[in-house]
Amino acid sequence: MSPSNLSEFDIATAVKRQSDTSFTAELGAEWKVAGAINGGYLLGVAAQALRANSPKAPDPLVVSTYYLGPGEAGPADITTRLIRAGKSSATFALDLTQNGSPKTTSLATMGNLGALPDDVATSATPPELPDPEHCVDVAEAPGGFVESAPIVKRYDMRIDPDTAGFAMGKPSGRGLLQGWIRLADGAEPDPISLLAFLDALPPVMFDVGRFGWAPTMELTTHLRAIPAPGWIAVKLYTRNIAGGMFEEDCELWDSSGRLVAQSRQLARQPRG
Amino acid sequence: MSPSNLSEFDIATAVKRQSDTSFTAELGAEWKVAGAINGGYLLGVAAQALRANSPKAPDPLVVSTYYLGPGEAGPADITTRLIRAGKSSATFALDLTQNGSPKTTSLATMGNLGALPDDVATSATPPELPDPEHCVDVAEAPGGFVESAPIVKRYDMRIDPDTAGFAMGKPSGRGLLQGWIRLADGAEPDPISLLAFLDALPPVMFDVGRFGWAPTMELTTHLRAIPAPGWIAVKLYTRNIAGGMFEEDCELWDSSGRLVAQSRQLARQPRG
Numbered sequence: 209m210s211p212s213n214l215s216e217f218d219i220a221t222a223v224k225r226q227s228d229t230s231f232t233a234e235l236g237a238e239w240k241v242a243g244a245i246n247g248g249y250l251l252g253v254a255a256q257a258l259r260a261n262s263p264k265a266p267d268p269l270v271v272s273t274y275y276l277g278p279g280e281a282g283p284a285d286i287t288t289r290l291i292r293a294g295k296s297s298a299t300f301a302l303d304l305t306q307n308g309s310p311k312t313t314s315l316a317t318m319g320n321l322g323a324l325p326d327d328v329a330t331s332a333t334p335p336e337l338p339d340p341e342h343c344v345d346v347a348e349a350p351g352g353f354v355e356s357a358p359i360v361k362r363y364d365m366r367i368d369p370d371t372a373g374f375a376m377g378k379p380s381g382r383g384l385l386q387g388w389i390r391l392a393d394g395a396e397p398d399p400i401s402l403l404a405f406l407d408a409l410p411p412v413m414f415d416v417g418r419f420g421w422a423p424t425m426e427l428t429t430h431l432r433a434i435p436a437p438g439w440i441a442v443k444l445y446t447r448n449i450a451g452g453m454f455e456e457d458c459e460l461w462d463s464s465g466r467l468v469a470q471s472r473q474l475a476r477q478p479r480g
Numbered sequence: 481m482s483p484s485n486l487s488e489f490d491i492a493t494a495v496k497r498q499s500d501t502s503f504t505a506e507l508g509a510e511w512k513v514a515g516a517i518n519g520g521y522l523l524g525v526a527a528q529a530l531r532a533n534s535p536k537a538p539d540p541l542v543v544s545t546y547y548l549g550p551g552e553a554g555p556a557d558i559t560t561r562l563i564r565a566g567k568s569s570a571t572f573a574l575d576l577t578q579n580g581s582p583k584t585t586s587l588a589t590m591g592n593l594g595a596l597p598d599d600v601a602t603s604a605t606p607p608e609l610p611d612p613e614h615c616v617d618v619a620e621a622p623g624g625f626v627e628s629a630p631i632v633k634r635y636d637m638r639i640d641p642d643t644a645g646f647a648m649g650k651p652s653g654r655g656l657l658q659g660w661i662r663l664a665d666g667a668e669p670d671p672i673s674l675l676a677f678l679d680a681l682p683p684v685m686f687d688v689g690r691f692g693w694a695p696t697m698e699l700t701t702h703l704r705a706i707p708a709p710g711w712i713a714v715k716l717y718t719r720n721i722a723g724g725m726f727e728e729d730c731e732l733w734d735s736s737g738r739l740v741a742q743s744r745q746l747a748r749q750p751r752g
Contacts, residue, residue, distance in 0.1 A: 327722060
């Protein structure tokens with residue numbers, strides 16, 4: 209890919225090789241949410257390092273990331289360690305630190321989405337959504353939301369009005385957010401931006417009226433197919449809010465109706 | 481706990497300390513399925529090592545395990561590495577090898593289930609199941625199933641007749657298995673046996689008529705509460721069978737009706 213084809217997201221998640229197993233990156237302040245660098249963007253940075261060290265298996269089929277401290281704008285150090293190389297896949301460990309302080313640690317199995325068989329027997333169904341132009345543009349949300357979450361402007365995010373009650377102080381209580389997402393610069397989705405989309409929407413706890421920061425403990429992502437061009441439909445839900453924690457499941461559906469990515473995270477409930 | 485209070489499962493998953501960060505274990509042939517040591521039992525062994533090195537945060541709140549090769553009966557070496565110690569939790573990496581060959585690698589955050597707040601706002605509902613005596617006892621399954629899966633006798637597993645069609649060659653095609661589980665010796669469930677229960681039932685692919693071995697690539701488990709005594713209700717389902725892989729979600733409900741554990745795995749589809 210020539211540099212002129214790079215998206216804003218590609219550039220913002222780029223890593224610079226320092227050795228066979230180490231990289232540096234510059235985390236951009238424009239990817240912050242509530243004072244910390246967004247976890248989905250951090251996943252994108254990690255995936256760029258993994259891809260650089262796994263040319264034959266370039267796609268992060270499954271990544272499990274433990275969030276150890278809030279990411280800050282500025283330089284980051286990334287190390288990768290090959291744990292096992294198979295015929296068509298490779299498993300790595302990855303650590304991301306800033307000024308020597310651990311921010312994330314991950315395990316990942318890389319593969320080649322383009323070389324997978326083409327069977328599809330998915331029983332899940334995509335969310336029923338109004339067209340993007342009939343959804344709520346998150347960048348136009350009231351109440352200082354955008355100011356506290358500059359990352360909102362890096363995406364074009366449209367929330368289904370039926371699940372956007374939180375923006376008017378009327379959350380549904382169901383623990384469900386759904387809508388559309390694409391990159392703000394119009395770049396088409398790819399496997400690495402899908403990883404970021406899995407942790408880009410407002411927290412699902414907004415729909416149960418809990419608006420504080422909900423720190424992710426762990427997030428596992430599955431990539432299942434290369435996405436078709438166009439909008440990505442997102443469904444975010446929680447079913448087990450208990451014991452000071454909650455799980456958040458995310459599904460990404462491409463414009464062809466394929467369930468291209470799934471994730472689940474365990475997070476601490478907001479204090480507020 | 482005095483040795484006389486140890487369950488068969490406690491003894492079978494016991495680890496022996498070799499150094500501050502290393503342990504050995506003896507993997508029992510009676511925990512095999514289709515020729516390999518069961519992944520849930522391996523999780524139990526891993527959890528015993530983590531607990532030994534995390535006395536103040538003894539419960540594996542979240543564990544992500546990558547399966548690297550089939551486990552064999554016999555000795556195993558386990559190493560743990562503390563990544564970050566917090567006030568009430570600690571994150572570790574763990575590797576399990578046999579004869580120098582990697583079998584699993586994990587990340588885990590340990591905590592204290594007994595010290596969590598007691599809020600419960602779970603919207604998920606437990607599976608509707610007939611009483612255990614009206615379910616199908618897996619140990620009595622026909623067709624050589626038990627002979628190829630000796631682990632079946634280590635549990636008391638009862639499958640809801642409505643989801644047990646696979647045992648008569650009539651899978652429902654829904655991708656759903658549910659039923660009851662407890663340890664064969666009658667020991668009550670605890671956080672570590674819950675981990676094993678999450679990967680104990682027959683593979684959910686049986687219910688779509690795919691009976692071959694489905695190797696797990698990655699399994700992430702969430703423990704959310706200390707289970708009440710009694711039977712554990714299990715619900716296992718898949719919604720995205722595609723591209724040669726599938727995801728399998730598992731829920732465990734205790735006798736008080738609490739959703740005490742959840743897991744998701746990514747696995748390769750059986751060849752058969």
